[in-house]
Amino acid sequence: MEKKRSNFSSKLGFVLAAAGSAVGLGNLWRFPYLAAKYGGGIFLLVYLVLAITFGFALMITEVAIGRKTRLSAIGAFKKLDKKFGFIGIVASLVPVIIVPYYCIIGGWVTKYLGVFLTGGAKAASADDYFTGFITKPGEPLIWFVVFLLLTAGVVLVGVQKGIEKASKIIMPCLLVLTIGITVYGLFQPGAMDGVLYYLKPDFSRLSGTTVLAAMGQLFYSMSLAMGIMITYGSYMQTEDHLESSVRQIEIFDTVIAFLAGLMIIPAVFAFSGGDAAALGKGPSLMFVTLPKVFDSMAFGNVIGAVFFIMVLFAALTSAISLLETVVSIIHDKWGIERRKGTVIITLLIMLVGAPISLGFGVLDFIAPLGMSLLDFFDFISNSILMPIVAFLTCIFVGFVMKPKIITDEVEKNGKFKAKGYYSVIIKFIAPVCLIAILVFSILEALGMIVV
Numbered sequence: 001m002e003k004k005r006s007n008f009s010s011k012l013g014f015v016l017a018a019a020g021s022a023v024g025l026g027n028l029w030r031f032p033y034l035a036a037k038y039g040g041g042i043f044l045l046v047y048l049v050l051a052i053t054f055g056f057a058l059m060i061t062e063v064a065i066g067r068k069t070r071l072s073a074i075g076a077f078k079k080l081d082k083k084f085g086f087i088g089i090v091a092s093l094v095p096v097i098i099v100p101y102y103c104i105i106g107g108w109v110t111k112y113l114g115v116f117l118t119g120g121a122k123a124a125s126a127d128d129y130f131t132g133f134i135t136k137p138g139e140p141l142i143w144f145v146v147f148l149l150l151t152a153g154v155v156l157v158g159v160q161k162g163i164e165k166a167s168k169i170i171m172p173c174l175l176v177l178t179i180g181i182t183v184y185g186l187f188q189p190g191a192m193d194g195v196l197y198y199l200k201p202d203f204s205r206l207s208g209t210t211v212l213a214a215m216g217q218l219f220y221s222m223s224l225a226m227g228i229m230i231t232y233g234s235y236m237q238t239e240d241h242l243e244s245s246v247r248q249i250e251i252f253d254t255v256i257a258f259l260a261g262l263m264i265i266p267a268v269f270a271f272s273g274g275d276a277a278a279l280g281k282g283p284s285l286m287f288v289t290l291p292k293v294f295d296s297m298a299f300g301n302v303i304g305a306v307f308f309i310m311v312l313f314a315a316l317t318s319a320i321s322l323l324e325t326v327v328s329i330i331h332d333k334w335g336i337e338r339r340k341g342t343v344i345i346t347l348l349i350m351l352v353g354a355p356i357s358l359g360f361g362v363l364d365f366i367a368p369l370g371m372s373l374l375d376f377f378d379f380i381s382n383s384i385l386m387p388i389v390a391f392l393t394c395i396f397v398g399f400v401m402k403p404k405i406i407t408d409e410v411e412k413n414g415k416f417k418a419k420g421y422y423s424v425i426i427k428f429i430a431p432v433c434l435i436a437i438l439v440f441s442i443l444e445a446l447g448m449i450v451v
């Protein structure tokens with residue numbers, strides 16, 4: 001029996017809410033550090049190519065599956081074909097793995113907001129400030145719990161009120177502020193070398209690792225291959241134009257990621273010299289670079305605080321969407337009531353998140369495949385599970401259900417302009433590339449390929 005679901009009240013509501021899920025730490029924190037690490041311009045180019053091919057096809061597919069079935073991932077795949085219900089289960093594992101470490105980074109953002117609110121721009125601009133913070137046992141844990149409780153609080157309010165309202169105000173403000181900081185950074189001495197590094201592809205840096213990193217980032221940033229867009233689609237009204245909604249979400253998400261890179265990478269050149277060590281900082285890049293930018297500005301504490309508030313909201317809307325998805329999964333699967341589900345999942349996130357947070361300090365001897373616990377969780381979800389889910393989805397839609405089931409859904413309200421293109425990608429191009437990438441990523445993790 002189908003339970004009644006609340007709907008987004010308008011197309012704009014859907015687009016903004018889905019963009020609220022898509023735009024988050026993936027764009028602001030993860031994209032710039034990957035682009036910095038994997039060759040700048042070449043990473044950007046590969047990312048853009050993947051976005052207009054894979055990203056587009058997968059997002060259309062997921063939103064259409066959700067809208068057609070009006071169910072979240074597990075129920076949706078099962079409703080389409082009983083034998084393939086397992087795809088929904090694998091997809092649902094992804095948000096479960098991401099949400100604890102996402103909240104840890106959300107906690108870092110909250111901490112930095114606190115730092116700037118209390119006039120700490122100078123202290124935070126020191127090179128070892130960030131490492132000093134994440135290696136402490138207690139403090140990062142407290143900020144993690146603060147962020148998690150904020151997220152859980154909003155989820156308890158409900159889809160419409162919580163997500164829709166928040167994203168309408170926050171997203172445009174974030175865009176404006178990011179542009180402002182970017183322009184300031186571009187005028188700093190040395191920044192132009194960074195612009196060149198970021199915009200000019202160096203083809204000698206093109207490798208399997210770059211493609212894999214860009215692909216994982218694409219899924220992560222657009223909240224794909226994890227059932228999230230299926231859930232969003234399940235709330236979308238049939239009168240809304242699916243193809244153009246998806247395009248708008250993708251463009252918005254990509255523009256924010258692009259700008260975040262343009263804000264951070266030239267700043268790495270201007271403030272940290274732009275050598276390989278400065279560019280290869282990984283997860284700490286944003287937290288090391290931006291405080292230096294703010295510290296160099298007049299009113300740096302105020303601007304830093306406003307910036308981290310916006311980032312905090314962007315992170316919150318994404319975390320809300322993650323938590324919301326997990327709650328909706330256990331609701332559809334086991335009928336667990338929403339509030340109760342939120343409380344249970346929040347407690348579980350605390351349990352799993354604590355060791356990940358401690359993994360930078362007292363638990364740093366636990367290093368699966370030579371990675372920190374946070375990087376390991378990130379690797380399992382982005383480089384292993386998401387390509388698997390994406391591959392299974394393509395095979396299922398391309399050969400079992402046939403693309404027509406998706407194109408019909410898209411065409412319920414207007415023309416599907418990229419219909420032919422869509423079918424070719426979903427049936428052939430995407431599955432072949434995904435398998436190649438997956439095999440590569442596993443071999444690399446096992447140390448069988450050295451890059």
Ligand code: PHE
Binds near residue numbers: 023026220319321322
């Ligand atoms: N897409 C979001 C971002 O870019 C993160 C996210 C990942 C949200 C997974 C939901 C699920 O930050």
